[in-house]
Amino acid sequence: MNQIKKTFLTVLKKAPLLLFAVLFCLIYAGCRAAAPAKEESSSAPHSSAPSSSQVSEPSSSVPSEPSVSPSSESSVSSESDPESVYSDTEDSSSEAEPSEPEKLEFTKVDEDYFEDALFFGNSRTRLMGIYAPIGNAFFYGGDIASVYDALEMNMGVEGYSSIYDVLATHDFGKVYINFGINECGFDDESFMESYEEIIDVVRRYQPDALIFLVEIMYVSEEKCITSGVFEPYIIDNKNEHIKALADGKTIFYLPVNEIADDGRGYMKAELTGDGVHLTAATYHLLSDYIMEHGIVDRNHPAHPAKSSESQS
Amino acid sequence: MNFTSVPFLLFFAAFFAVYAVCPVKFRGYLLFAGSLFFCFWNSVLCAAAVLSFALVNFVLGFLMRSAGSVSARKALLWGGIALNLGALITFKILKILPLGVSFYTFACISYLADVYRGTCEAAVNPVRFGAYVTMFPKFQMGPIARYGELSETMEAPKISLVTIQEGLRDFIVGFCMKIFLADRLAILWNELLTIGYASISTPLAWIGIISFSMQLYLEWQSYSRMAAGIGRMLGFRFPRNFAYPYLAKSISDFYRRWHITLMTWFRDYVYIPLGGNRKGLGRTVLNLLIVWLLTSVWHGVGYNFLLWGMSLGVLIVLEKLFLGKWLKKIPVLPHFYVLFFIMLTWCCFKIGNLSDLGVYFSRLFALPDSGINVMAKDFIRVLSRFWPYLLGGALFCTPLPENLIRAIHKNWIVSMILSAVFVYAIHTMIRQGSNVMMYLNF
Numbered sequence: 001m002n003q004i005k006k007t008f009l010t011v012l013k014k015a016p017l018l019l020f021a022v023l024f025c026l027i028y029a030g031c032r033a034a035a036p037a038k039e040e041s042s043s044a045p046h047s048s049a050p051s052s053s054q055v056s057e058p059s060s061s062v063p064s065e066p067s068v069s070p071s072s073e074s075s076v077s078s079e080s081d082p083e084s085v086y087s088d089t090e091d092s093s094s095e096a097e098p099s100e101p102e103k104l105e106f107t108k109v110d111e112d113y114f115e116d117a118l119f120f121g122n123s124r125t126r127l128m129g130i131y132a133p134i135g136n137a138f139f140y141g142g143d144i145a146s147v148y149d150a151l152e153m154n155m156g157v158e159g160y161s162s163i164y165d166v167l168a169t170h171d172f173g174k175v176y177i178n179f180g181i182n183e184c185g186f187d188d189e190s191f192m193e194s195y196e197e198i199i200d201v202v203r204r205y206q207p208d209a210l211i212f213l214v215e216i217m218y219v220s221e222e223k224c225i226t227s228g229v230f231e232p233y234i235i236d237n238k239n240e241h242i243k244a245l246a247d248g249k250t251i252f253y254l255p256v257n258e259i260a261d262d263g264r265g266y267m268k269a270e271l272t273g274d275g276v277h278l279t280a281a282t283y284h285l286l287s288d289y290i291m292e293h294g295i296v297d298r299n300h301p302a303h304p305a306k307s308s309e310s311q312s
Numbered sequence: 313m314n315f316t317s318v319p320f321l322l323f324f325a326a327f328f329a330v331y332a333v334c335p336v337k338f339r340g341y342l343l344f345a346g347s348l349f350f351c352f353w354n355s356v357l358c359a360a361a362v363l364s365f366a367l368v369n370f371v372l373g374f375l376m377r378s379a380g381s382v383s384a385r386k387a388l389l390w391g392g393i394a395l396n397l398g399a400l401i402t403f404k405i406l407k408i409l410p411l412g413v414s415f416y417t418f419a420c421i422s423y424l425a426d427v428y429r430g431t432c433e434a435a436v437n438p439v440r441f442g443a444y445v446t447m448f449p450k451f452q453m454g455p456i457a458r459y460g461e462l463s464e465t466m467e468a469p470k471i472s473l474v475t476i477q478e479g480l481r482d483f484i485v486g487f488c489m490k491i492f493l494a495d496r497l498a499i500l501w502n503e504l505l506t507i508g509y510a511s512i513s514t515p516l517a518w519i520g521i522i523s524f525s526m527q528l529y530l531e532w533q534s535y536s537r538m539a540a541g542i543g544r545m546l547g548f549r550f551p552r553n554f555a556y557p558y559l560a561k562s563i564s565d566f567y568r569r570w571h572i573t574l575m576t577w578f579r580d581y582v583y584i585p586l587g588g589n590r591k592g593l594g595r596t597v598l599n600l601l602i603v604w605l606l607t608s609v610w611h612g613v614g615y616n617f618l619l620w621g622m623s624l625g626v627l628i629v630l631e632k633l634f635l636g637k638w639l640k641k642i643p644v645l646p647h648f649y650v651l652f653f654i655m656l657t658w659c660c661f662k663i664g665n666l667s668d669l670g671v672y673f674s675r676l677f678a679l680p681d682s683g684i685n686v687m688a689k690d691f692i693r694v695l696s697r698f699w700p701y702l703l704g705g706a707l708f709c710t711p712l713p714e715n716l717i718r719a720i721h722k723n724w725i726v727s728m729i730l731s732a733v734f735v736y737a738i739h740t741m742i743r744q745g746s747n748v749m750m751y752l753n754f
Contacts, residue, residue, distance in 0.1 A: 014473035016727035017480040024735040025325075127506065131685055279508025281684040 104248060109294030111135030116171060118209075120163060120202070121145065121178030124217065124277055126155070132283035134291060140166050146182040147194035151201060167205035175202050175209045176254075176290070180216030180238050181276065185229045192241045199245065210295055211251045213242050218257055221266040223275025230276075232265025254293055259285045313353055314452075315483075315538045316490050316741055323350070324542065331546060336468045340440040343469075343546065347446035354411045361403075361410035366445040368395060369420040370438050373427045377434035385428055392424040404613050412451045414610060418577055419445060423459040425581055432460030440466045449542035453535045455553040455573040462548055469547030479544030481721045484734045486537025489530055489708060491737040496701040497527035501662075503694050509663075509671045510684045516691040517675040521655045523698070524662050526705035529558065532571065533708075558654075558709045561646040562639045563627045566654060574610075578603050589632075596632065601625045611661070616669060620660035627653060 011019050114135040119125050122145040129139025140163055142155035152162055160166050177198060183191045202211060216239050219230040239257075246253035260278065262268045267275070271282045278286060313320040327346045334342050351359040372392040379385045400417045403409050423444075426432040435441035444462055500523040504512055512520065536553040543550045557569035567575050583603050589596040601622070608621020631639065639646040659676075663669045674682035695702075707713055720726045 011473060012724055014722075015477040015480070016724040017484065017721065017730060018473070018476050020724075020728045020731035021480060021484070021734055024731045025738070028735045028739065123506075130687060131507075131511070273505040273508045274502055277506050279506070280511030280687070281508050284685075 104252075104295050104297055106252075106293040107296055108292045109296065110291070113291075113294050114174070116173035117176065118166065118170065118172045118174070118206075119176045119178065120150070120166075120198075121176070121214065122150075122182055124181065125176075125178045127277055127280075128283050128286055131280040132287040134287050138166065138170065138172075141178075144182060145179070146186075147179045147191060147198060148183070148186075150179065151198060163201070164205075167202065172206045172209045174212060174295075175206060176212045176214055177202070178214035180235070180242070181219070181230075183238070184234050188237055188241055191238060195242065196245065199251070209250075210297070212254050212290075212293075212295075213246060213251065214254045215239050215242065215256045217260055217278075218265055218267045220269050220272050220275035221262075221264070222269070223272075224266060226275075236265070252295055254290070256286060256289055259289050313350060315535065315542075316487060318738075318742065319353070321738070323353075328545060332471065336470060339469045339547070340437075340443050340466045343448075343466075344439050344443035344446060347443060347448040347451065350448040350451065351411070351446060357408075358410045358412070361413060362416055362446050362451075363442070365396070365399070365413075365416055365420055366442045367438070368392075369423060369445070370435055370441045372424055373434040373441075374436070376424070376427050377436075389424050389428040393421055396421050396424075404609075412453075415454045415456055416445050416451070418456050418574070419459070422456070422577060422581060426458060426460055432458070432463065435459070435463065447543075449539045449546065449548075450550060453532070453539070454571075455536060455539065455550050456577050457550055457573065461551060465548050471545065471547045475544050475547060477722065479541045479546075481541065481717065481730070482537045482544060483541030484730055485714060485717060486534040486539075486541060488733055488737045489537065490534035491741050493701055493705050493708060494527050494530035494534055496698070497523045497530065497705055500524075500694060500698050500701075501527070507690065508684075509668055509675060510682070511686050512675050513683075513686050513688050513690050514675055514678040516694060517672060519691055519694060519702075521659055521662075521676070523702060523705070525558075525651075525655045525658050526702070526709060528658060528661075529554070529570075529709060530705055556709065556711050558651065559647070560650050562631050562636055563624060563650060563653060564631050564636065566650055567624070567628070574607075578607060582606060593633075597629050600629050600632065604628070614664055615666055616660045616664050619666075619669075620657050623653075623657050623660065 008019075111134055114137040117134070117137040119129060119137055119139045119141065121141045123141060123143040125139060125141030126143060127141070129137075129141060133139060140155050140157055140160070142150065142153050145153050145155065150163065154161050155163075157166075160169075179195060179198070180191070199211060199213075202209065216235050218224075218232060218235055219227070224230045224232070243253045243255075245251055260267045260271050267278075271278055271285070273279045313323060323346075327342075331339060331342055331346075348359060348363075351362055369392060372388050372395075376385050376388045379388060396417050400413060403413055423432075423435075427434045435444070440463075441459075443466060444459055447462075450457060501520060504516065504520045507516075509517075533554050540550045540552075551573050553572050555569040555572065557566050560566035560569055583599055586599045586602065587595055588599060604621045604625030605618075607624075608617045611617050611621070627635075639649065656673075656676075659672060660669060663672055671682070673679075717726075717730070721730065
């Protein structure tokens with residue numbers, strides 16, 4: 001006992017770091033072993049890298065599968081109910097109660113269209129709001145936001161502690177939802193569960209709004225290789241699930257990869273600096289695309305012409 | 313295995329436990345075995361390459377030892393240099409660089425040259441020589457220690473509680489520096505990439521290059537500290553590699569403080585054999601430019617590395633000619649001169665594409681019509697998020713914090729705090745990941 005005490009005091013005097021470092025490491029290891037396992041993928045990156053950098057580790061051995069280019073069709077149809085789309089016609093017969101729903105198609109709109117628009121998403125949304133905002137649209141995007149935490153996240157917009165504040169204090173005619181890149185390391189089932197919850201919340205607060213689901217944009221080839229989780233097929237799978245939510249009536253899918261896909265399931269290298277986001281100089285491509293893909297539904301309460309029609 | 317990774321921490325804890333109880337005369341063998349494991353963990357190519365280098369250079373050194381004539385020794389020396397350099401150049405051209413090859417190639421060349429000159433005895437024990445070449449603390453990123461500096465210790469490396477305390481102190485300081493400062497500053501550059509060089513404001517461009525300059529130093533310094541710490545714990549004293557270079561008063565002075573073992577290698581094995589400054593001014597200038605050409609090639613094959621190296625070579629030549637004398641007479645201004653040019657040359661180092669480099673320079677100096685969609689206040693957001701790391705980084709570019717830790721670390725309360733910070737750094741590392749050392753596969 002005396003020997004142990006003597007050894008302990010000697011170590012404490014001459015090498016206290018050894019003593020405390022080993023002790024604290026053992027305590028830490030014990031705490032980690034005892035802590036409940038969290039369902040967290042270790043390869044789940046974030047689309048930008050503020051305080052939580054997910055690093056470019058050497059590429060995994062998973063080969064990239066041939067990408068499935070998203071549909072380049074400009075018309076929108078719902079996979080679940082292709083016959084329930086409405087069309088927008090200029091005829092006066094559309095003013096009467098139609099016996100069959102009109103087919104809604106994307107059409108070019110101007111900046112006024114976005115007066116009552118909300119863009120809700122991750123860093124890709126935030127950066128679009130800085131470098132290529134459209135009209136007076138409201139941008140609420142968080143750098144490390146994912147479908148799992150976006151509803152409660154304070155995204156740093158002054159006066160709004162979460163999306164609930166935003167939704168409760170505005171009447172939006174259009175809500176653009178853009179998530180998915182930060183969730184590539186997660187399974188599709190849990191991703192879609194949370195994604196649908198977001199849509200439900202938006203619908204609850206904004207029952208009349210048109211909802212646009214923005215396709216998850218690919219990343220650059222270099223980023224894909226170094227990260228190992230942004231494989232085109234992973235992004236395509238999630239996009240297919242998102243697309244299936246579009247009904248062509250009030251929920252629409254925006255295949256934005258049209259503007260950046262190099263044809264192989266990667267973002268064109270010249271459009272990005274970090275491999276994940278468009279740059280400040282190229283974000284206008286996304287906003288231009290969105291302005292060319294508005295939905296004008298004269299029968300919809302949120303149609304901007306309603307206000308001018310009611311006044312005439 | 314990076315030093316800042318759980319596998320390495322576990323590996324070293326297990327290795328050290330065995331090493332500490334191993335009889336002193338067998339520790340060299342154990343070190344070789346542990347280092348080989350370290351290499352194999354990286355890749356078979358890594359292990360195969362380093363073993364080949366170790367074997368070939370051991371044989372050459374052994375033959376040189378027993379060679380009778382000067383010409384035979386010279387032939388072995390030059391043959392060895394050609395083999396080492398040829399292999400390194402081949403790897404660089406093929407862009408298949410086994411981990412650490414740039415470092416141990418130079419270590420092997422220095423060994424052959426020192427044996428030839430008689431500066432050190434040739435190795436007679438292949439395992440101990442193998443331990444010198446493969447030694448895992450210095451394997452990935454140096455320092456480039458000379459054989460003669462470590463050979464005697466390799467015979468019987470002794471450790472004590474004092475060496476363990478000092479070694480652990482350096483390792484912890486380096487580890488925390490990497491996790492809390494270097495890795496965080498690396499993220500700042502990502503912000504610039506996200507925006508795009510053409511769209512950053514001029515203040516942000518300067519913040520970016522200041523941040524990168526600090527990050528680069530802290531990466532190296534943290535790694536060197538960790539390597540030195542591990543070496544010390546194993547009973548070895550590694551040569552110092554960095555001496556607070558950002559306090560330098562001239563570019564020449566800077567590179568006497570930056571990556572010291574690499575620069576002294578070029579001095580001792582290239583500059584001085586070429587004649588150094590002993591053959592007139594013209595030859596001195598030529599020798600300096602040759603050294604910087606080789607330095608730039610060592611760092612990488614590319615126009616940006618060439619631009620980096622030759623810019624520095626020209627500045628050093630100018631200092632040799634007349635600028636140095638002026639700098640010695642002027643107070644304060646030399647520091648700004650050094651920081652200004654060093655940061656600009658780091659731009660060349662960081663940005664590989666010459667076109668992008670041109671864009672970045674245009675943003676640094678706010679050239680007309682150079683920006684696209686620039687947000688004038690973009691730097692405010694970046695500063696608000698990164699100012700603690702910029703301040704901390706600036707502080708650790710000075711000797712103040714490390715001198716303070718060196719003075720008080722033996723106090724058990726300070727040690728307790730350091731240990732707690734160390735564990736928090738481990739926790740941060742696990743939670744957020746850690747950037748791969750930018751010089752890996754060098």
